[in-house]
Amino acid sequence: MAGGVKAFEQHLTAELDSGRLASGARLPTERSWCEQFDISRGTVRRVLAKLSERGLITQVKGSGTFVSMASPHGPAIEKLYTSPAELMEARLLIEPLMPALIVRNANAHDFQLMQECLLHSERAETVDEFERWDGELHRSFALATHNSLFLHILELTNRVREEGEWGRLKMQSLTPERQQQYVRQHRAIYEALLNRDMEQSKALMIVHLKQIQQNLFGA
Structure with missing residues (x-):
């Protein structure tokens, strides 16, 4: 897979958009992203911070990074009309x-x-x-x-x-x-x-x- 920060961000965003990463799923470690895309840990953290600010992922100190269950992406759920x-x-x-x-x-x-x-x-x-x-x-x-x-x-x-x-x-x-x-x-x-x-x-x-x-x- 092609490396670089742009490739990493596009790949992760596509995974979230498609729903292939389900709500609550744990993301791979920062180290694995670094090795896969040939980028620094600081770069990985900046991309993850950006996605966290958008509400797509949740970072839990000491535990890891997870797909947010409030993510606006993923499989659509039919609008429910109730009071x-x-x-x-x-x-x-x-x-x-x-x-x-x-x-x-x-x-x-x-x-x-x-x-x-x-x-x-x-x-x-x-x-x-x-x-x-x-x-x-x-x-x-x-x-x-x-x-x-x-x-x-x-x-x-x-x-x-x-x-x-x-x-x-x-x-x-x-x-x-x-x-x-x-x-x-x-x-x-x-x-x-x-x-x-x-x-x-x-x-x-x-x-x-x-x-x-x-x-x-x-x-």
């Missing part, structure tokens, strides 16, 4: 089922990815930034089930979250106090999963989702 209220009803039925599989199947990488999403959400300075990493965290839960159906379901629900009506409701309801409450709830869910406590993590997930529902709709 935020219907979305929350579905989430309350579906997401509390995930802890049983996470507790059984999650590995060290899965927990590292959750931790990275948590840290980003805790440092978020805007509603949009928090919403992005909130979605990424829930995707990381789905990924940790190691069940492709859950991942596809979460991809669909996050497509609905990207629509204007959800964003408007979230903007109106998300006060700084509520954002911090969500952060604490996320952290508690993560710790229960890390401890392989299925019942506790399920209960915390339900409390979290019901709190979102109440804050959005007053129900």
Whole structure:
């Protein structure tokens, strides 16, 4: 394969665009890119940083680089028309089922990815930034089930979250106090999963989702 920074960037972008690199997939090491394209590690890092800024990949310190589950590229999913209220009803039925599989199947990488999403959400300075990493965290839960159906379901629900009506409701309801409450709830869910406590993590997930529902709709 031809070398050089341009060839590397074009190759990696094409892999992401085509969907050949699936959501959550781990990318090869920086060293392997250097050897394959005859480029320096600094060059590799600059290209990866550019793709990370575009939201195409997620870099997890000490673990590696992964295809972002929020990537705008990859196989298209048909637009789903549903209301935020219907979305929350579905989430309350579906997401509390995930802890049983996470507790059984999650590995060290899965927990590292959750931790990275948590840290980003805790440092978020805007509603949009928090919403992005909130979605990424829930995707990381789905990924940790190691069940492709859950991942596809979460991809669909996050497509609905990207629509204007959800964003408007979230903007109106998300006060700084509520954002911090969500952060604490996320952290508690993560710790229960890390401890392989299925019942506790399920209960915390339900409390979290019901709190979102109440804050959005007053129900």
